[in-house]
Amino acid sequence: MRIKYIPVKGDKTDERMAVYMNNFDLDVPMVRTGEGNYVFGTRKIFAKIMNEKLVIRVGGGFMLIEEFLPTYGQQELDKIQQRENSKLNLGGANAQSATSFGSKAPGSPNRRMSPTAGTTFK
Numbered sequence: 001m002r003i004k005y006i007p008v009k010g011d012k013t014d015e016r017m018a019v020y021m022n023n024f025d026l027d028v029p030m031v032r033t034g035e036g037n038y039v040f041g042t043r044k045i046f047a048k049i050m051n052e053k054l055v056i057r058v059g060g061g062f063m064l065i066e067e068f069l070p071t072y073g074q075q076e077l078d079k080i081q082q083r084e085n086s087k088l089n090l091g092g093a094n095a096q097s098a099t100s101f102g103s104k105a106p107g108s109p110n111r112r113m114s115p116t117a118g119t120t121f122k
Helices: 014-023 065-090
Strands: 030-034 037-040 043-050 053-058 061-064
Touching: 014 030, 014 043, 014 053, 014 065, 037 065, 053 065, 061 065
Parallel strands: none
Antiparallel strands: 030 037, 037 043, 043 053, 053 061
């Protein structure tokens, strides 16, 4: 079952976004995080109305929403599926990630990386 995108009333950009998202063939999650700011799948995007058309910031320019959705929609669904598969494959295992401080430094198979003094972990 598809989830209908409900826009913020009075936000012209969001109202147009809802029209496109509710008519888009792929069920990619879209979350409004602020005026003109969204998370489309796993990707943060900025949308605005330019010359009466809804556009999305891509790189150094803008892309029409009609081009953006089919170009990036399947890509985002694939990323979401990969993340879900990774979570399922890891399960409850306490596997150490390659980016943890216990991993070996590149080019030095016996050396371990350690945090530098003053490093703050969050």
